[in-house]
Amino acid sequence: VLGPVSAVAAQFGALLAMRSILNLGGDAAGQLFLLDAVSLKWKMIDLPKDPGCRTCAAAAA
Numbered sequence: 295v296l297g298p299v300s301a302v303a304a305q306f307g308a309l310l311a312m313r314s315i316l317n318l319g320g321d322a323a324g325q326l327f328l329l330d331a332v333s334l335k336w337k338m339i340d341l342p343k344d345p346g347c348r349t350c351a352a353a354a355a
């Protein structure tokens with residue numbers, strides 16, 4: 295992994311945390327963000343909740 299790519303991922307994670315803390319925009323829970331560093335395009339994938347998971351299954355109920 296190239297250093298600048300991990301820096302982008304870390305800063306993006308910090309941005310998502312700040313958005314959540316400040317209640318700006320939606321919640322990124324249940325979403326996976328993928329960065330293609332060659333094309334510089336982001337892809338977002340919605341992850342399904344796991345019915346057996348104590349955290350996300352309880353939040354959905």
Ligand SMILES: [Zn+2]
Nearest residue numbers: 344347349350
């Ligand atoms: Zn879960």
